[in-house]
Structures are given as C-alpha cells and as structure tokens.
Amino acid sequence: MVATTLWLLGLALESVLLVRAIQGNVLKHYRIFYLYLACVLVRDASLMPVYYLWPQVYRYAYWYCDFLAVAMGCGVVWEVYKVALSRYPGAARMARNVLPFLFIFATSRIFAKAWNSPNWIPGSTTLETERDLRVVQMALLFGLIALFAYYAIPLRRDLKGIMYGFSIYVAITVIHLTFGNYLGESVRYLWPYILPVAYIFVLLIWCWTLWSYETAQETEVSSRLEVDYQSLASATRRQLRAAHNYLFKAIR
Amino acid sequence: MMSVEAYFLMAAAIALAVSVLFLRRETRRSFNEERHASEGDASVLFSWDQLTSELSARIFDREDSDFVARESSGQIARSFRMERAGLALDWLLQVRKHVNLLMRAHLRSARGNPGLKPSGELRLGFEFLLFQVTCGIFYLVIWLVGPLHAAALVGYSLKLAGQLRKMTEDILPDGTQVAVELLENKSQAKNGTAAF
Numbered sequence: 484m485v486a487t488t489l490w491l492l493g494l495a496l497e498s499v500l501l502v503r504a505i506q507g508n509v510l511k512h513y514r515i516f517y518l519y520l521a522c523v524l525v526r527d528a529s530l531m532p533v534y535y536l537w538p539q540v541y542r543y544a545y546w547y548c549d550f551l552a553v554a555m556g557c558g559v560v561w562e563v564y565k566v567a568l569s570r571y572p573g574a575a576r577m578a579r580n581v582l583p584f585l586f587i588f589a590t591s592r593i594f595a596k597a598w599n600s601p602n603w604i605p606g607s608t609t610l611e612t613e614r615d616l617r618v619v620q621m622a623l624l625f626g627l628i629a630l631f632a633y634y635a636i637p638l639r640r641d642l643k644g645i646m647y648g649f650s651i652y653v654a655i656t657v658i659h660l661t662f663g664n665y666l667g668e669s670v671r672y673l674w675p676y677i678l679p680v681a682y683i684f685v686l687l688i689w690c691w692t693l694w695s696y697e698t699a700q701e702t703e704v705s706s707r708l709e710v711d712y713q714s715l716a717s718a719t720r721r722q723l724r725a726a727h728n729y730l731f732k733a734i735r
Numbered sequence: 736m737m738s739v740e741a742y743f744l745m746a747a748a749i750a751l752a753v754s755v756l757f758l759r760r761e762t763r764r765s766f767n768e769e770r771h772a773s774e775g776d777a778s779v780l781f782s783w784d785q786l787t788s789e790l791s792a793r794i795f796d797r798e799d800s801d802f803v804a805r806e807s808s809g810q811i812a813r814s815f816r817m818e819r820a821g822l823a824l825d826w827l828l829q830v831r832k833h834v835n836l837l838m839r840a841h842l843r844s845a846r847g848n849p850g851l852k853p854s855g856e857l858r859l860g861f862e863f864l865l866f867q868v869t870c871g872i873f874y875l876v877i878w879l880v881g882p883l884h885a886a887a888l889v890g891y892s893l894k895l896a897g898q899l900r901k902m903t904e905d906i907l908p909d910g911t912q913v914a915v916e917l918l919e920n921k922s923q924a925k926n927g928t929a930a931f
Contacts, residue, residue, distance in 0.1 A: 712852060
C-alpha cells in the first residue's frame with residue numbers, strides 16, 4: 484500500500500514538473516533534463532501494470548529500464564556543465580581537463596572488475612552494476628560541484644535545484660545499493676522505502692526550484708577580463724609570494 | 736569487502752555534505768557578489784609596504800615584552816603577552832583575508848578568461864594551498880607558545896633549513912656550477928686563452 488502510494492505520488496510530481504515546463508516554455512533550456520524526466524515518467528507508468536499483472540517479469544523489466552535512466556543521468560550531468568559554464572570559458576576549459584580525469588578514474592574500477600571476471604557484464608548482481616555506474620555519475624557531479632565552488636560560479640535557482648536534487652538522489656542510491664545487504668532484520672523492512680522516499684524528496688526540490696524559470700542575470704562584470712591569462716596568473720603568483728615573504732619576514 | 740563498501744558510503748556522504756555546504760555558500764556569495772567584486776579588485780592593489788612590515792615585525796619582537804617584564808609586575812607582563820598573542824593572531828587572520836581576496840579576484844577574472852591554462856591554475860592553487868597551510872601552522876604555533884616563542888621557532892627552523900640546504904649543496908655535485916665552468920672554458924678556448 485505504501486509502495487503504491489509512493490509510486491503514484493512520484494508519477495503525479497513528474498507529471499506536474501513536465502506540465503509546468505511546457506506551460507512556462509522551459510523545455511528548451513534544459514532539454515536533456517526534461518527528456519530524462521519524461522523517460523522516467525514513461526518507465527514508471529508502464530512498469531506499474533507489469534508489477535501487478537506479471538510480477539515475475541517486473542524484475543528484469545525494471546533493471547533494463549533503469550540502465551537507460553542511468554545513461555540519461557550522465558546526460559543530465561553534461562547539461563549542467565554546459566549551461567552553468569556557458570558564460571565562463573575559463574572555468575569550462577578547466578572542467579574539460581578535470582572531468583575526463585575523474586571519469587577515467589571512476590570507470591577504471593568497472594573495467595578492472597570486468598577484466599578480472601569475464602561474467603561481470605551485465606553484472607554478477609545487477610545491483611552492483613548499477614551502483615558502479617552511479618559512482619561514475621557521483622564522481623562527475625562531485626568534480627563539477629567542486630569546480631563551481633572553487634570558481635564561485637553563480638548558478639540560477641533552477642540549475643542549482645537540478646544539480647543538488649540529482650546529487651542527493653545519486654548519493655542516496657549509492658548508499659542504498661551498497662548497504663542493502665548489510666542491515667539487520669530490524670531495519671531491513673524499512674529499506675525498500677528509503678529510495679522511493681528520497682526520490683519524492685528530490686522531485687519536491689525540483690518542483691520548488693523549477694516552478695518558474697529565472698531569466699539569466701548578467702552580473703559578470705570584471706575589469707580584469709581583458710587581461711591575458713599569463714599576465715593575470717603571474718601577477719597573482721607574485722602577490723602570493725610577496726604575502727608569503729611578508730609573513731616570514733614579520734615573524735622571523 | 737566491507738572496506739570497499741565503506742569507501743562508497745564515505746564518498747556518497749561527502750558528496751551529499753558538499754552539496755549542502757555548497758548550496759549555503761553559493762547563496763551567501765550571490766548576495767554579496769557586488770561587494771566581493773569591489774573588495775577583490777582592491778586586494779590586488781594591496782601592497783606589503785615597508786611600514787606595514789615594520790609594524791608587523793614589532794608584534795613578534797622581544798623588545799616591548801622585555802621592557803614590560805622589566806618595568807612591571809609578573810601579572811601585567813603575563814597579561815601583556817596574552818594581548819600580544821591575540822594581536823598576532825588577528826594580524827595573521829588579516830593577512831590571510833587579504834590573500835583570500837586576492838585569490839578570489841584572480842578566480843573571478845580567470846573563470847571568464849578563454850586563455851586559462853589548467854596547469855597554471857593548478858600550480859597557483861598549490862601555492863595558495865601552501866600559503867594556507869603555512870598560515871594554519873603559524874596560527875597553531877602562536878596560539879600554543881605565543882608570538883615571541885613562535886618567532887624564535889620560525890627563525891630556528893629557517894636557520895636549520897638554510898644549513899641543510901648548504902649541506903646538500905656541499906655533498907651533491909652542483910650541475911649549474913659545472914655547466915658554468917664548461918661555458919667559461921669554452922669561451923676561453925674561443926679567445927685563445929685556454930690552458931691547453
């Protein structure tokens with residue numbers, strides 16, 4: 484009963500989000516995100532009759548659909564990167580150098596496992612495969628968030644909502660998939676509801692932040708923008724070293 | 736097996752915490768964006784001039800402390816040392832604040848600069864981290880032993896580092912020196928003044 488209620492609530496919230504996006508003409512701004520949402524909506528709606536009518540098929544259907552959602556999730560991360568850094572070519576360049584490194588670092592574990600076990604793909608357990616893919620997403624999201632924080636990239640409310648909502652969902656999924664087998668009986672009965680509840684929470688965040696679309700704030704005013712990078716970096720380095728020397732000179 | 740699981744949980748928890756922290760920080764920053772912009776530009780022009788250096792050095796100088804110890808009771812001298820420690824810590828925080836503003840101004844300019852070099856940014860980031868670590872160590876040492884002993888400790892450490900460097904130079908063959916000697920021999924040969 485609780486599972487069905489959560490399921491229906493999720494469907495309702497996903498529908499509300501898509502309807503609001505169509506009404507507000509927001510689809511064009513976040514195409515991949517709304518495509519992802521539409522796919523999840525179709526998946527959830529079509530899996531419901533399968534769950535009640537052919538429960539033995541449901542398990543397989545769910546996992547195959549879920550892999551599509553995971554793949555599209557990577558697209559959402561890419562869209563966050565594109566939209567957030569479109570006005571910051573320097574930070575975007577840094578992201579292009581850092582993110583592939585994180586991607587290779589995170590995927591190398593999957594390949595190492597696949598290499599050691601020929602039966603690994605599609606997974607010794609499907610849970611493990613999904614978790615490994617979610618870890619890749621998490622590494623990319625973590626890299627992006629760190630980069631945004633380092634360069635103090637101003638983000639609009641809607642983009643912030645997409646990013647944090649998705650990060651929370653991915654993080655909870657990883658925890659859920661990792662610790663599902665290690666719980667005692669007292670907590671295990673609650674475990675199947677944690678992920679759906681987290682998803683409802685994330686949908687509520689998205690509803691709140693994406694209810695209306697904010698127009699872009701053109702606040703990027705910098706008197707030093709035209710300065711070429713080399714002289715900018717060397718001036719900063721000079722100042723940093725001067726501060727370092729000043730510190731030692733005063734204390735010595 | 737469980738250690739791998741713990742690794743995943745830790746990574747997920749960090750990601751979650753960073754998301755929340757960043758959300759708070761970003762909100763605060765967007766409120767103060769304009770103020771930071773003006774402060775940031777001002778920090779770039781900040782210079783560590785002679786007067787500032789002398790005044791700062793005075794905080795860590797023994798002279799005042801010795802004078803107070805000589806001319807007053809032990810309690811006053813102790814309270815003076817505590818005041819000095821507070822002053823030194825405040826000074827350190829001010830220096831750190833200026834450097835943070837400088838770095839923030841740099842990042843604001845760099846993020847929109849299409850010519851950004853990732854290697855240059857990483858090097859700068861490393862130097863900034865080194866500065867922060869130095870500040871942290873100084874803060875801890877001042878807080879623990881006071882500015883006078885901290886100054887003595889820093890002086891001793893620098894002296895030791897200098898001696899170690901000198902020892903290393905003496906032990907290891909100096910590539911630069913050899914190169915210079917070779918160049919000198921070459922130019923002497925060209926001028927016809929070679930030994931052979």
